[in-house]
Amino acid sequence: MPGAEPTWTIAELADEFGVTHRTIRFYEHQGLISPQRHGSRRIFHPRDRIRLALVLRGKRLGFDLAEIRRIVDMYEQPPGEAGQLRYLIDQITARRAELEQRRHDIEQTLSELAEVERRCRSDLARLADGDTGQE
């Protein structure tokens, strides 16, 4: 039945994303994902998988879970009401400002590290000049 969407167990997702199932359960407890149940077993659908990936990307960016939830929730189908839509646009504007600040910080750090590395390499070259090149 090729039209059916795939599902995953907790172990499969934990394995794929390199987290423990404790972590996934914790994220569910925080309302970040809401897997379906078959009896007591969790069944993860593509939607859950995507949200988990978004959460982990948020973590790589250094956001805390509360802020990650705000971001991830924006990905869901936007609501039809005007006030909600304006609120969502405001949220996006705010998150974008943070992300752009971070990008700026990253670029500055990268260029500074590049400068340090340049000095290191020139120092290394100067040292290599002084000896016969042996190990």
Added chain:
Amino acid sequence: MPGAEPTWTIAELADEFGVTHRTIRFYEHQGLISPQRHGSRRIFHPRDRIRLALVLRGKRLGFDLAEIRRIVDMYEQPPGEAGQLRYLIDQITARRAELEQRRHDIEQTLSELAEVERRCRSDLARLADGDTGQE
């Protein structure tokens, strides 16, 4: 005496960077900064100020203090010994990889949020079309 470098008290730095002095003391305890002492009072030199700024930028990027220390320590005058230089270059390479991953995550998130925003705005426009423009 204009050749002398400026110094700051803990309150001045805390105020300037928007942190508490508890935070600054904690960073000193972690070896991130090492202010000079006058009696028991801390005296902060430009070097300490720079390191504090680097630490806070690292925090904005979501690094934990252990990793921040590794990064900040790279900014100090590189050592003269070849092995140390190579180690430092390796460290820089590793940090750079992380930063570039983060930058990639940020750009992806930014473009996805832009797409959500575009949908929101078009939904809003569609709603505005339907009514008479009143509030």
Added chain:
DNA sequence: ACCATGCTTGACGTTTACGTCAACGTCAAG
């Protein structure tokens, strides 16, 4: 029938990064 394997829910422990007193030192101003 039985047992291993995988999943479940608590419940308590841990680490990080500080916050928050409490109690005391010190130094210039009135």
Added chain:
DNA sequence: CTTGACGTTGACGTAAACGTCAAGCATGGT
């Protein structure tokens, strides 16, 4: 000389984000 203002060192508290048992259910293979 006393009074703030500012600084100091502990010591304990706390919120976030899980880690780590413990104990139990469910189920598929032998």
